[in-house]
Amino acid sequence: MQSLRFLPPSTESLDSAADLVISACRRAFGNNLVCVTLKGSAARGDFIRGYSDFDFHIYVKPEAMDGDRTPKAAYAIEFQRAFGHVNPEDFGVSQFQIYFLNSESYPSDWLPPIEGTYRVLWGQHSALTHDSRKEDANEIARQHLAGLADAGRSIVGRFVDKPDTRIVDIVRLLGTTLKGYMYSALVLMCESPEQAFSLDLNGMIQVMESNTGSGHFRGFFRHVNDWTEVRNDPEKARTAFAEGLEALQDIGQWFAHLN
Numbered sequence: 001m002q003s004l005r006f007l008p009p010s011t012e013s014l015d016s017a018a019d020l021v022i023s024a025c026r027r028a029f030g031n032n033l034v035c036v037t038l039k040g041s042a043a044r045g046d047f048i049r050g051y052s053d054f055d056f057h058i059y060v061k062p063e064a065m066d067g068d069r070t071p072k073a074a075y076a077i078e079f080q081r082a083f084g085h086v087n088p089e090d091f092g093v094s095q096f097q098i099y100f101l102n103s104e105s106y107p108s109d110w111l112p113p114i115e116g117t118y119r120v121l122w123g124q125h126s127a128l129t130h131d132s133r134k135e136d137a138n139e140i141a142r143q144h145l146a147g148l149a150d151a152g153r154s155i156v157g158r159f160v161d162k163p164d165t166r167i168v169d170i171v172r173l174l175g176t177t178l179k180g181y182m183y184s185a186l187v188l189m190c191e192s193p194e195q196a197f198s199l200d201l202n203g204m205i206q207v208m209e210s211n212t213g214s215g216h217f218r219g220f221f222r223h224v225n226d227w228t229e230v231r232n233d234p235e236k237a238r239t240a241f242a243e244g245l246e247a248l249q250d251i252g253q254w255f256a257h258l259n
Contacts, residue, residue, distance in 0.1 A: 003202045004046075004048075004201060004202055004205075004218075004221055004222065004225050005225070006041075006045065006046050006047050006048060006201075007047065007048070007049045008042070008045055008047045009042055009047060009049075009054075009091065009092060009093070013091050013092065014038075014042060014054070016091070017054050017086075017091050017093075017096070018036075018038065018056075018121050020083065020086055021036065021054075021056050021058075021083070021096070021098065021121075022036050022121060022122045023082070024079055024082035024083035025058055025079065025122075027078065027079075027082045028071075028075050028076075028078040028079035028081075028082055029058075029060055029061075029064055029071075029075055029079070031061075032060055032061040032063060032064035032075075033058070033059075033060060033061075033122075033123065034059040034060060034061060034103040034123050034124055035058075035059040035103065035120065035122065035123030035124050035125070036056060036057075036058055036059075036120075036121045036122040036123055037056065037057045037059075037113070037118045037119060037120050037121060038054070038055065038056060038118065038119045038121055039055045039056070039057055039113075039117060039118045039119075040052070040053065040054075040055030040097070041053075041055070041201070042054050042055065042093075043055075043117070043118060043119045044117070044200055045200060046200040046201035046202070048221075048224060048225055048227060049092050049227065050092060050093070050094065050227040050228060050231070051094055051172065051175070051224050051225075051227035051230075052093060052094060053088070053093050053094045053095045053096065053097045054088075054091065054093050054095075054096050054097065055097045055099075056096065056097070056098045056099070056121075057099050057101055057113075057118070058098060058099065058100045058101065059101050059102075059103040059123070060075075060100055060101065060102065060103060061103055061104070062102050062103070062104050062105065065100070065102045067102070068101065068102045068105050068106070068107045068108075069099060069100060069101055069102070069107055070100065071100045083096075083098075094172055109140060109143065109144070110140070111137055111140055111141075111183075111187070111193060111197075114193055114194050114197045114198075115194075116194070116197075116198060117197045117198070134192055134193065137187050137193040138187060138188060140184075140187075141183075141184040141185070141187040141188055142184075142188070144180070144181070144184040145181060145184050145185065145188075145251070145252075145255045148181055148248065148251060148252045148255065149252055151177055151181075151248075152245065152248050152249065152252070155170065155173060155174050155177060155245075156245070158170050158173070159174075159241060164234035164237075167234060167237045167238065167241070168230060168231050168237050170241065171224065171230065171237050171240050171241050171244070172224075174241060174244040174245070174248070175220065175221075175224055175244060177248070178217075178220065178244050178247055178248050178251075179201075179204075181248065181251050182204055182208055182217070182251065183196060183197065183204075185208065185211075185251050185254065185255065186199065186204060186207060186208070188258065189207055189208075189211050190207070201221060204217075205217045205218050205221065208247075208251075211254060212250045212251070212253075212254045214246070214247060214250040216243050216244075216246040216247035216250055217247045217250075219243040219246075219247070220240055220243040220244040220246075220247050223236065223239060223240035223243060224240055
């Protein structure tokens with residue numbers, strides 16, 4: 001089957017975006033900032049122009065955090081003040097997806113960072129020292145997959161009353177959700193978490209298709225691969241949405257059979 005073609009962001013665009021994020025982080029968090037990393041499609045190379053996002057993980061000292069993944073309000077307001085003028089469309093991305101993480105308490109329901117799946121942009125690499133045992137990864141993946149049906153229903157509920165001009169936002173949300181569940185399924189399908197997370201989107205689709213017998217994964221991402229057309233044509237957006245839902249349901253059926 002024909003592979004998807006990707007158009008990575010230019011080095012200049014990515015460097016400029018990273019500089020803006022780092023500058024805002026340093027202004028907001030000061031000495032509490034530990035590390036800034038780039039993850040996702042921009043780091044891995046399977047970037048879809050206009051559809052993909054820039055995915056940054058910001059590691060912050062616990063005194064500036066309210067829990068494992070939320071900065072205290074004063075820091076959050078200061079970061080938004082420093083970063084709020086940035087327009088993602090100027091960089092050819094859907095959005096800047098920025099996660100703030102406690103540098104000393106990684107979320108227990110997340111798979112730890114795996115070498116080769118992120119790029120350190122600023123700070124101390126030691127903030128990323130975590131174990132990723134197969135058994136732990138499998139348990140986290142199973143817990144995530146157990147919520148798939150509820151996630152699908154929630155997305156349909158958010159889609160149903162949107163005007164044509166807004167449904168692309170829900171298609172994008174569905175794509176993010178689908179990819180997350182694909183990763184969880186791949187952790188169970190592959191020999192190791194490292195193998196699962198080393199796959200680019202074409203590799204992910206190939207493994208998913210071979211295990212589920214479904215072509216809906218390729219169908220969804222083939223549609224959003226031309227994101228400009230999906231944004232400009234509500235019927236194409238609806239078609240992509242239907243394909244994504246089918247793919248999500250295929251994961252659910254595979255997981256139910258596995259159990």
